[in-house]
Amino acid sequence: MKSIQTYKILQNEPLTQNVYKMILEGDTSWVTNPGQFINITIDTEYLKRPISLCDYDDSTLTIIYKVVGAGTSWMAKQEVGKEIEVLVGLGNGFTPQQSKHALLVGGGVGVPPLYRLCKDLIEKGVEVEVVLGFNTKSECFYENEFKLLGASVTVCTVDGSYGTKGFVSEVIQGDLKNYPYYSCGPLPMLKAVFDASNTQGQLSFEERMGCGFGACMGCSCKTLTGYKRICVEGPVMKSEEILWTKD
Amino acid sequence: MDKRLSVTLSGWKLDNPVIPASGTFGFGYEFAQFYDINELGSIATKGTTKEARFGNPTPRIAECDRGMINAVGLQNPGIDEVIQTEFKKLKEVYHKKVVANISGFALEEYVECAKKMDKEDIVGILEINISCPNVKHGGMSFGTDPKIAAEITKAVKAVTTKPVYIKLSPNVTDIVEIAKAVEEAGADGICMINTLLGARFDLKTGKPIIANIMGGFSGPAIKPIALRMVYQVYKAVRIPIIGIGGIATAEDVIEMMIAGATAIQVGAENCRNPYACKEIIDNLPILMDKLGIEKLEDIIGRAHQ
Numbered sequence: 001m002k003s004i005q006t007y008k009i010l011q012n013e014p015l016t017q018n019v020y021k022m023i024l025e026g027d028t029s030w031v032t033n034p035g036q037f038i039n040i041t042i043d044t045e046y047l048k049r050p051i052s053l054c055d056y057d058d059s060t061l062t063i064i065y066k067v068v069g070a071g072t073s074w075m076a077k078q079e080v081g082k083e084i085e086v087l088v089g090l091g092n093g094f095t096p097q098q099s100k101h102a103l104l105v106g107g108g109v110g111v112p113p114l115y116r117l118c119k120d121l122i123e124k125g126v127e128v129e130v131v132l133g134f135n136t137k138s139e140c141f142y143e144n145e146f147k148l149l150g151a152s153v154t155v156c157t158v159d160g161s162y163g164t165k166g167f168v169s170e171v172i173q174g175d176l177k178n179y180p181y182y183s184c185g186p187l188p189m190l191k192a193v194f195d196a197s198n199t200q201g202q203l204s205f206e207e208r209m210g211c212g213f214g215a216c217m218g219c220s221c222k223t224l225t226g227y228k229r230i231c232v233e234g235p236v237m238k239s240e241e242i243l244w245t246k247d
Numbered sequence: 248m249d250k251r252l253s254v255t256l257s258g259w260k261l262d263n264p265v266i267p268a269s270g271t272f273g274f275g276y277e278f279a280q281f282y283d284i285n286e287l288g289s290i291a292t293k294g295t296t297k298e299a300r301f302g303n304p305t306p307r308i309a310e311c312d313r314g315m316i317n318a319v320g321l322q323n324p325g326i327d328e329v330i331q332t333e334f335k336k337l338k339e340v341y342h343k344k345v346v347a348n349i350s351g352f353a354l355e356e357y358v359e360c361a362k363k364m365d366k367e368d369i370v371g372i373l374e375i376n377i378s379c380p381n382v383k384h385g386g387m388s389f390g391t392d393p394k395i396a397a398e399i400t401k402a403v404k405a406v407t408t409k410p411v412y413i414k415l416s417p418n419v420t421d422i423v424e425i426a427k428a429v430e431e432a433g434a435d436g437i438c439m440i441n442t443l444l445g446a447r448f449d450l451k452t453g454k455p456i457i458a459n460i461m462g463g464f465s466g467p468a469i470k471p472i473a474l475r476m477v478y479q480v481y482k483a484v485r486i487p488i489i490g491i492g493g494i495a496t497a498e499d500v501i502e503m504m505i506a507g508a509t510a511i512q513v514g515a516e517n518c519r520n521p522y523a524c525k526e527i528i529d530n531l532p533i534l535m536d537k538l539g540i541e542k543l544e545d546i547i548g549r550a551h552q
Contacts, residue, residue, distance in 0.1 A: 048519060208305065208306040210308045210518040211517070211519070215521070216317065217273075218305075219305065220301065220307075220322055
């Protein structure tokens with residue numbers, strides 16, 4: 001159910017130089033799936049900022065965001081105890097499937113929504129292989145958190161300063177190619193993961209949004225099953241419905 | 248419902264003057280999950296064309312100071328689908344009439360859409376969009392030429408008994424000239440203003456933020472322009488004006504009506520706050536009491552007295 005709610009900031013700390021983890025206290029009864037998102041009111045900016053959920057429980061939401069512009073800079077400055085206004089109940093999210101194995105592939109700030117998904121899959125008894133991609137060692141986060149859930153984790157860095165050198169798609173070899181996969185990250189990464197896999201998966205997309213709840217048609221995309229709004233019918237799409245060309 | 252808020256457009260009595268603007272409210276039902284949309288004066292439905300349209304590539308949205316640029320490009324499922332599916336879904340949660348926005352790329356297209364909308368009971372007013380800045384042919388180019396604007400008005404009037412309101416573009420040298428032309432051609436009212444043509448560029452890449460490069464700028468930043476234009480047009484025509492442009496608060500509604508609007512539309516604000524129209528309607532009576540306004544209708548065009 002979509003609504004505007006007030007949340008209290010319980011934690012707002014950097015994980016790397018410009019990636020922050022924020023814990024918000026308030027209503028979480030609306031959450032139905034990992035990979036759903038919230039749209040945060042920024043006091044100084046006109047539009048809200050859509051951010052995926054990393055985790056949640058009965059009274060808190062956890063988000064991880066990268067400071068890239070004025071809106072996220074404002075977020076990084078907010079202190080513990082402050083109350084913020086949030087539009088919640090947005091997006092379809094991932095549907096965790098029962099399978100023996102699963103492959104989770106995240107790039108940069110595409111990593112966070114996979115965390116709760118990983119938790120849910122492991123709870124279902126799925127053996128989870130996680131591949132996390134970052135540009136460089138100083139930008140890496142959450143490797144240990146995934147390990148603590150019981151997943152097998154491979155980290156890749158583009159410059160080779162940590163883990164395996166190269167892109168996440170290069171690690172998708174052998175059996176991994178046949179595991180049902182879940183992925184979130186930049187568009188070229190999603191395409192590379194799609195191409196590397198021999199099977200079906202769920203991919204979470206990103207787009208500049210106006211409203212975030214389906215009214216403005218700002219984030220529409222074409223799919224093999226018709227026009228979809230990233231904010232309502234997405235952000236997660238099934239691999240078999242994606243049209244990779246924009247026109 | 249507060250009777251003091253009621254206004255009349257071409258014989259149609261609205262409970263209040265607050266109408267969400269076309270393109271910012273979908274076909275209405277998306278908002279029913281936030282509040283009872285029957286509280287609205289009416290709803291201006293998404294711009295509808297003869298054929299289904301995907302619209303422009305993304306990114307379609309760019310944030311600005313006190314506003315946003317959109318270049319959606321009239322995405323809609325086409326008039327038949329709008330009538331069969333979208334209006335049907337809307338009717339399940341909404342029991343008033345709508346302001347049906349139609350757009351086209353040729354005169355015949357407007358006529359065909361108007362004919363189909365004419366048969367629909369849910370349509371209270373036909374809003375003719377001759378001012379969409381986001382399509383290459385037709386759209387705004389019709390609304391920047393008084394002769395073509397008049398031709399479209401006449402052609403649509405000839406095929407419908409519904410009140411015909413023409414939605415004007417601010418991207419012209421003299422909006423009064425266009426307003427007069429459509430009035431003379433038989434328009435029952437004017438909706439103004441559509442968005443202003445704008446652009447934003449990325450500092451790092453040097454590339455436009457909007458894939459279509461340009462788009463329509465709207466939001467509180469454009470309010471003074473809308474107020475000025477509504478004021479000028481009110482002076483020059485006798486038909487009612489639906490004032491649009493940067494309205495976000497009850498104060499904005501009063502100001503727009505003082506300038507000359509009989510009703511108003513709320514656009515960009517719906518995108519940043521889904522409760523915007525409801526909050527405005529709730530706040531209007533409180534503000535009227537403060538200002539000593541007995542009935543909203545009393546203040547229409549007060550700036551001209």
